[in-house]
Structure formats: structure tokens, C-alpha cells
Amino acid sequence: MNVTIATIAESNAESFRECLHTVAKEKKYIAQIEALPIERIKEFVRESVQNDAVQFVALNGPDVIGWCDIFPAWAHAVKHCGSLGMGVLPEYRGQGVGEKLILACIAKAKTKGITRIELEVRVDNQCAIKLYEKVGFIHEARKRNAMQFDGIYYDAVLMSLIAENAP
Secondary structure, three states, X not given: OOEEEEEOOHHHHHHHHHHHHHHHHOOOOOOOOOOXXXXXXXXXXXXXXXXXXXXXXXXXXXXXXXXXXXXEOOOHHHOOEEEEEEEEOHHHOOOOHHHHHHHHHHHHHXXXXXXXXXXXXXXXXXXXXXXXXXXXXXXXXXXEEEEEEOOEEEEEEEEEEEHHHOO
16 A cells, blocks of 8 residues: 555545535545535645635546545634544555654644644544544543434534643
8 A cells, every 4th residue: 555645635625525415425434424525625725726725635647535634723712723634535544644644734833823732532432532642642532422424413522632742
């Protein structure tokens, strides 16, 4: 497997959407259950590129197989905080792709003044929780009934990483 970690580019938009859609359809790892229409995704990626966003993709050749991003809060008192989101295609999980993506995002987030990174993960997603712990995230709280899929509620763990504690 020859995986490359790269800043997202406009040329990745369609493949990124397919990756996002695949993960969303699983109804387990992210809050979405399907990707937005391609025009919305293209606009989102274009804005990310223009704003030099903290957004990376994992590529196997030209195909996006995973992504990670950290978007900053907008209000003055919390602009040092960023929210992490990510996903990796099922066949590439457990191979270090997610860790490489997170570490790239953390490094870039630090250069942009993001000193606190937050995330929310379902309590039953133990693989992701272990990954986040491995790179330095700590548990802060449990959010009851945080997500609902097909009429079933799931709790989430709220986790954070302070940049000075990052790898």
C-alpha cells in the first residue's frame, strides 16, 4: 500500500465525496448518513483550499481513502479551539492511515494558533477512541444520546488535546 498524506486540493473533490459518502452510509462513525451533493462538496473544498484550511486527505494513487480536518471556532474567546473530524475507508482502517492524518492536522493546526483540539466520538467506537488516546487526546465528558441512527440513540465521548501535549 502506497498511501500519501496531502493537503486537500480541488482535484480531490469527487473522490473525497465518495470516501465521505462510504463512511457516512455506515451510520456509525460520523453524524452524516450521506455526503452532500457534489456541487456543495466542490464549494466546500474550494473554500478550504482558498483559506489554507487544516484539511488533509490520504491518497492511494488518485483515490481519497481517508480525510482529517480541524476547523477553528469563529468567536473571539474560542478562536484558539478547533474541532476535529475524520474518516477512513473500511479496507484501510487499522493500518496507520488515521494516525498519519491526525498528526498532519495537529502540526498544521499549531501553526495556525489552534491550541485546543476537540472531538466527539461514539462510545462504541473503541478503535477510534484508542487512536485518539494514542496521539494524546483525553476524555473530558460523556454526552448522552449524542447521536441517533434508525431510532437508536448512542452516547459519545468528548475528547480534547492541548497543543503543548501533542506529539
